[in-house]
Amino acid sequence: MSRRRARLTAGIATIAATALGGVAVTTAAIAFGGVESVNASPAGAAAGRNGVCDTGEFCYYFNSGNKGSLSDFTGSVADLGAKQPSCYEFKSAGTGKGKCVKNNAASVWNRSSKTVRVYFNSGYSGKYQDFKAGAKGNLNSSLKNQNASHELLSSAKPIGCKTDGTDSKLPTTILVYRTSLNRVDRVPFKTYVKNVLPNEWVSSWPKASLNAGAMAVKSYGWYWALHSTRKTAGGQCFDVYDSTSSQVYKPGSAKASTSAAVDATWSAKMTRGGKILRAHYCATTTACGGWVTGDWMSQYGSRDKANAGWSYSRILKYYYSGIVLS
Structure with a gap:
């Protein structure tokens, strides 16, 4: 999923420049700065x-x-x-x-x-x-x-390469490969989702868009927690990268608006044929070349539909064909 960085970063930079009268400002300072961790603060x-x-x-x-x-x-x-x-x-x-x-x-x-x-x-x-x-x-x-x-620890603490999740039950943790640190962290799954969403969606976007994004981020991580066979060069198992190779995970980046979206949708799941959906997404309708229509969501499209009054469930069903939300 190396295309994923192109999805949204350029759009955020454009928003930042527009909002400040065309002054060049780093994306990090606009989108991700000044945030405390909801887990470790x-x-x-x-x-x-x-x-x-x-x-x-x-x-x-x-x-x-x-x-x-x-x-x-x-x-x-x-x-x-x-x-x-x-x-x-x-x-x-x-x-x-x-x-x-x-x-x-x-x-x-x-x-x-x-x-x-x-x-x-x-x-x-x-x-x-x-x-x-x-x-x-x-x-x-x-x-x-x-x-x-x-x-x-829970009474059924996953160890090694194992997860305690199923297609109907959320995993309690996910194995994240910290690429710059060259190590694998076992992260509480909800903490993971809350520290991915603000790096993949713009936190000031409408609630329905953030809720749709929370579902996509959760579903993508959930899928790989169940199906990954990845290993580091040293032989450690992991489920997802912390980079655009999977989803961008930054400990301490959670924001109030995106965390609220995660909390609001936490009990919902998105399946196709009874299995958790590997939910792809990218910035626009032209940035996801090669992905099958019905398998990915436009992030900016979710924003526009939310602004038009669509609910998050309607947004998800528009982009992901044949899904069941429950």
């Missing part, structure tokens, strides 16, 4: 964190043996942050108070109801150590003062 996840390890929380301690200052969490965090003032900090009284949790924790207490996995790398990757519900313990030698992210 300390500000967004800080509610309820009070420096007390309450029931239902997962807590890091600055020192071994559950001593020193602690930092409490109620959910997964993809990147604990390395610098003040944007990192998650140790909050309670004691040694280490105010320091960033990332790469500074020595022990944990898991008071949540799920197994929690602590990772060496951000994005839930690299070496890890699991702590069952109720467990206290020290981080092992690979992770002590080298912790970057943690994840609350």
Whole structure:
């Protein structure tokens, strides 16, 4: 799908230049700048964190043996942050108070109801150590003062190349090949979709267009989570690239309007013949040469139809022939 970058980038740049009276402005500054991650932002996840390890929380301690200052969490965090003032900090009284949790924790207490996995790398990757519900313990030698992210695991946590999704059930995660980093990240599937959509659709477009885009992005990722046989040169399995070879995934790029579209359509699925649709899309009616009509959607076309009052389901059925929305 190497054509995909041509779909929308040029159009966004044109919009930016037009809006600013023809002044040349970089696409990134107009379309993608100044956005906080909905998954890993300390500000967004800080509610309820009070420096007390309450029931239902997962807590890091600055020192071994559950001593020193602690930092409490109620959910997964993809990147604990390395610098003040944007990192998650140790909050309670004691040694280490105010320091960033990332790469500074020595022990944990898991008071949540799920197994929690602590990772060496951000994005839930690299070496890890699991702590069952109720467990206290020290981080092992690979992770002590080298912790970057943690994840609350479902009871059926996919491992290796496996996915827990089906054509009727969303996968909980997707394997994303980070091309510039040369690594594979297992990303929560909803986090993935929310951090793709603003890079493939213009976030200021009408709601129906964004909803249609959310369905296409989700369906494309869902399809490859079920069907990919891709592997890196080193033999790691992955489902999608983070680039225009698949869909553009940028951690931390989620926006309010596009995330709302993902939430609004999350319970819906798009199938053809009972199978999840591999939903292609591109910028205009001339940018997708070689794709069969009925298998792809025009992004700008979705915008225009939304402006004309079309619903997102009508837009999808216009572009993708023979689909069932349920």
